Amino acid sequence: MTDTDGPEPDDVAAEPSPTEAPEPTVRASAIRPFLLTAGRVAGGGTAPPLPVEAQVVATSDGLSALRALAFERHDIVAACRRPQSVAELAAQLRLHLNVVRVLAEDLCTAGHLSVHVPDARTVQDISVLRRVIDGLRAVPDSRGTLRDSS
């Protein structure tokens, strides 16, 4: 995807609300998203839901199959040319977190995405904690202008 701001959901543009001022931020619709998942919700099965920070990457198979994918599935695989978290994906595509979880798991099963779930032992891994500490210490006292995520 080349659009840095993420796509505008079609339903937002199509919604006729001539009297109301547009909302400053577009919120994901609470009802429509789960039509995409055939009513399924994340974590409905035996497996725990994907962690919000889990990294999702398009596979080469997924990228070659991109033309055959439609709508949100297409958008998800296209956005995952660059690895990103489930949460970033949901924010960028303006989809409900749990919708992204379900679709990402489907796409992973289909071989279009690979999903990397962090090891639960990471939280007790002192070497990881030390790297985070060193990285944070390197953060300057003030940030310049924040960039929008791309």
Added chain:
Amino acid sequence: MDSAPSPTHGAHSATAAEPAPPPLPVKLVIAGGFGVGKTTAVGAISEIRPLTTEAAITEVAAGVDDLTHTPGKTTTTVAMDFGVITIDPTLKLYLFGTPGQDRFGFMWDDVVEGALGGLVIVDTRRLDDCYAAVDYFEHKDIPFAVAVNAFDGEVQHELDEVRWALDVSEHIPLTVFDARDTGSVRDALLVVLDVAVARAKSAEPA
């Protein structure tokens, strides 16, 4: 040592054609009452503008101990803000500001599961608002620190009074910070990580 694929989700992680493995994602949770400065704090240190996503939060009655088997729980959709700090190409730190309204109860296990630690932000004018977060982290045994957000550089209570009022034990660090200030947020997060390191050390076999 990078993200080991889990048996459930990692079936396709080992595709040989993958270019570079994604970074190991770690996260810290920023909690506290509504309007206490969570998103401000995330925005002050995140390298991107805080992103918002809709998360499902399980709403439970306050004061219920066993949250997992509460029959009356319902799911509420709330906006969740988060930011990112790239530690290095192989390690990415996510900061999740948990939706903090009291009426949502405290069952953001979904977001908090696997967090390195938590920072509870306190507004001394509304101390009550952060009890739930403090209780939550204590109950879940997640390393955390409490940071008083000094709005306009002012703190209305002495830290000792705050500690007493919140009933947090002496081993929980309590600091004052400014949620708008990058360096100040960084230092508050470092306090949380110190707690996490101490916890990890004590968990190591002697």
